[in-house]
Amino acid sequence: MDFEVPAEHRMIRDEIREFCESEIAPIAQELEDDHRFPRDVFEELGALDVMGVPISEEYGGLGGDQLMYALVTEELGRVSGGIGLSYAAHVSLGSKPIELFGTDAQKERWLRPLAEGEAMGAWALTEPESGSDASDMDTTAEKDGDEYVINGTKQFITNANVAGSILVKAVTDPGAGYGGISTFIVSPDDEGFEVETIWEKMGLNCSPTCEIRFDDCRLPDERLLGTEGEGWKQTKKTLNGGRISIAALSTGLAQGAFEAARDYATEREQFGSPISKFDAVRDKLVGMYRKTERARLLTHKAAVRYDAGERVTRESSLAKLDASEAAREVAEDAVQTLGGYGYTTDFAPQRFYRDAKLMEIGEGTSEIQHLVLGRQLGL
Structure with a gap:
């Protein structure tokens, strides 16, 4: 049982700690007061090659592991909870599922810009009425030829208004319970997608939290992540x-x-x-x-x-x-x-x-x- 953090991990942690203390800590309260998403900070994190820490190098990531990713997240949280939250949502929720479940084409098109820091990721599970029972969802995705048509509302979605892609959970088979939920890759440019609300919150105000709506949002079937029912x-x-x-x-x-x-x-x-x-x-x-x-x-x-x-x-x-x-x-x-x-x-x-x-x-x-x-x- 070894409690020592590996040398490579310490090097990344120390580099991010220095960046946090010099670049984030002096403006952390200002960002909160202004309720401003610090896009420039995330661009700099991309330049430091940590926007895809646990993502393979093949698709633009650092090729690190979960421990290294945890160390980076901790250092960000040490100076700014809001930046840390948007970072964690980007990596764990918006990026990692594409690596785990996506096709090579999906990884190249959607994962690479996330891992390289060119875009932010988001993940849409929670709905206004779902609460802790996240599987109880009303958002649907109906097959129409070679497209899916998504309708519904998602609530409390981190990064939704600044994201380059959003992984959305929707019901594809209403009678199949847990087995009837699927995942789709949505672009903010897709017709029928809209950010309805950016919430005012108690804290974490530099990390945007949104309500998003889908109104006959049509997606080609290659936007299905994995297979139907695996969501x-x-x-x-x-x-x-x-x-x-x-x-x-x-x-x-x-x-x-x-x-x-x-x-x-x-x-x-x-x-x-x-x-x-x-x-x-x-x-x-x-x-x-x-x-x-x-x-x-x-x-x-x-x-x-x-x-x-x-x-x-x-x-x-x-x-x-x-x-x-x-x-x-x-x-x-x-x-x-x-x-x-x-x-x-x-x-x-x-x-x-x-x-x-x-x-x-x-x-x-x-x-x-x-x-x-x-x-x-x-x-």
Whole structure:
């Protein structure tokens, strides 16, 4: 059992950390205040060759693994939850399924620009009425000759208004239950596709979250990803990797919040001493560190097992559950450590606190993770 991060992985992590500290951290709050998607940042990430970390080099990716991808995601989350979220959605949800399930032609046409950083990816599963039962969907794709006609609405779709392609789940066989769901590659230029709403949110405001609508959106049959009826199986496999990325993002949020609180506590003096010397503050910081380290270990364990080709439903769900709750708890303690300053936008903890809450909701709520883990444990 080796807990040391491989040298190549450390090199990529350190390069991205330096980029984050120099290019993202100084503008992170400004991006949130302006609700601005930082396209220029993602172009620079493309130039650094990390927009397709776990994608094969054959299709423009870095050829890395899930652990390397988790490290990059954590570093982004350490300075900006919004950038980290859009990055994770692009890689895990918008890009990886095309590599896993697509044809060579689909990979060349749709995956390559994503992996090379020329376009953003998105994934459309959730619907206005579906909630945690994501398989209960009303969006349909009816076959009409050599085309599919898509109708319906998708909700809370990350990157939808900035994406070059969107992977859309739709019902192709209404009577087949889980086996009647399929996946389609949609371009924002397709007639009948429209972004209806860009949501105002509690946090993560530089990462766009959209409602999208399909009104007789016609797609050629080569836009079907995989075969008809495979959509739900694809979804479950995709979420195993996606939950690891959310665990990594959550770990990054926790790390950023911890560092902000530690730096403040070691500089802020009361009664002639840094407040980090007071038992109440020191114990709080130690607890924050413990939770962050635990989240990181669970995330790395899930990523390593994913890379080994093992089934990781249990590990990815546990990592996502623990890290997302740790992010929120650590960020809340960071706000408390800074007192009144922690409640102001001049300091980062309030941003981490707002951003962290979504980690307990997206990619399956904490309640759903308990359900998944209970089943995995035979309960």
